[in-house]
Amino acid sequence: MSTKAKLSAVIITYNEVDYIKDCIESILFADEIIVVDSFSTDGTWEYLQNHPKITAIQHPFENFTKQKSYALSCAQYNWVYFFDADERVTPKLEKEIILTINNPTAKDAYWNYRTFMFKNKRLYFSGWQTDKVYRLFKKNSCEFINERIVHETLKVNGTEGILKEKLIHYSYKNYEDYKGKMLKYGQLKAKESFLKGKKWNVLQQYLRPTWKFFNHYIIRLGILDGAKGVTICYLNALGVYERFRELKKLQSE
CATH class of the missing domain: 3.90.550.10 (Spore Coat Polysaccharide Biosynthesis Protein SpsA; Chain A)
Structure with missing residues (x-):
C-alpha cells in the first residue's frame, strides 16, 4: 500500500x-x-x-x-x-x-x-x-x-x-494599496534591470507605460471591465513608468 x-x-x-x-x-x-x-x-x-x-x-x-x-x-x-x-x-x-x-x-x-x-x-x-x-x-x-x-x-x-x-x-484591496504595490514592483524591477546593465532612455520612459496601458486596456479588453479596467490598466502602466524613473535615478547615483 x-x-x-x-x-x-x-x-x-x-x-x-x-x-x-x-x-x-x-x-x-x-x-x-x-x-x-x-x-x-x-x-x-x-x-x-x-x-x-x-x-x-x-x-x-x-x-x-x-x-x-x-x-x-x-x-x-x-x-x-x-x-x-x-x-x-x-x-x-x-x-x-x-x-x-x-x-x-x-x-x-x-x-x-x-x-x-x-x-x-x-x-x-x-x-x-x-x-x-x-x-x-x-x-x-x-x-x-x-x-x-x-x-x-x-x-x-x-x-x-x-x-x-x-x-x-x-x-x-484598494486604490492606494495597489498603487503602492505597483510602485514597489517598479522600483525592484528597475534594480533588476540596473544589475543587468540596462540603460534608461527617454523613449522607454514614456512609450513603454503608454504601450502597457494600450495593450491591457484595448488589446486585452480592459475596456470591457468598465471603471475597474481603467483603474487597473492605469496603475499597471504607472508601475512601468516608475521602473524607468527609478532606473534613471540609479544610473545617476
Missing part, C-alpha cells in the same frame, strides 16, 4: 492581517504550513504566532526571490504549494492538489491559473485573463531564479503541467 504524499504550504507575509486568516483557512489541508514574515507591524505576526498549525518565522526582507528561497528552505516535505497571503485555494483546487501529489505519474512543477479579484468582484479582462504562476512543485526539482528579484519564477529541472482549477487572487 502506497504512502500518502505529504504537502508543505509555504507563504511569505508583511502586514497582511486583513487577509492572512482566510488564506490560512484555505490551506489547512496541508501537512505543514510555513509562514515567513518580514517583521509585520499590523498584527499579522501575532496571529501567526498564536495559530496552532503554523510554523511562524521572522526573516528580514531583501527582495522577493531571496525571501521565497529562504522560506522554501524551511519546508520539510518535497511537495510544496507556495502561494501568497492574498490568494485563496478553493475546495475544488484543494481536491486537485491532493490528487496530483498522490499521482505516481505527477509532473515536477505545475502552473496555476488565477482569477483576479477587484476588491470582492472578479475582473474578467485587463490583461489578467491568462495570468498563471508556478504554485505546486517538488522541492528537489525546482529553485527560484536569483536574477529575478521581483515577479520571481522557478527554474524547473524536470517536467511541467497545469492545474485545471484556478487560484483566487485578491490583489486589489
Whole structure:
C-alpha cells in the first residue's frame, strides 16, 4: 500500500492581517504550513504566532526571490504549494492538489491559473485573463531564479503541467494599496534591470507605460471591465513608468 504524499504550504507575509486568516483557512489541508514574515507591524505576526498549525518565522526582507528561497528552505516535505497571503485555494483546487501529489505519474512543477479579484468582484479582462504562476512543485526539482528579484519564477529541472482549477487572487484591496504595490514592483524591477546593465532612455520612459496601458486596456479588453479596467490598466502602466524613473535615478547615483 502506497504512502500518502505529504504537502508543505509555504507563504511569505508583511502586514497582511486583513487577509492572512482566510488564506490560512484555505490551506489547512496541508501537512505543514510555513509562514515567513518580514517583521509585520499590523498584527499579522501575532496571529501567526498564536495559530496552532503554523510554523511562524521572522526573516528580514531583501527582495522577493531571496525571501521565497529562504522560506522554501524551511519546508520539510518535497511537495510544496507556495502561494501568497492574498490568494485563496478553493475546495475544488484543494481536491486537485491532493490528487496530483498522490499521482505516481505527477509532473515536477505545475502552473496555476488565477482569477483576479477587484476588491470582492472578479475582473474578467485587463490583461489578467491568462495570468498563471508556478504554485505546486517538488522541492528537489525546482529553485527560484536569483536574477529575478521581483515577479520571481522557478527554474524547473524536470517536467511541467497545469492545474485545471484556478487560484483566487485578491490583489486589489484598494486604490492606494495597489498603487503602492505597483510602485514597489517598479522600483525592484528597475534594480533588476540596473544589475543587468540596462540603460534608461527617454523613449522607454514614456512609450513603454503608454504601450502597457494600450495593450491591457484595448488589446486585452480592459475596456470591457468598465471603471475597474481603467483603474487597473492605469496603475499597471504607472508601475512601468516608475521602473524607468527609478532606473534613471540609479544610473545617476
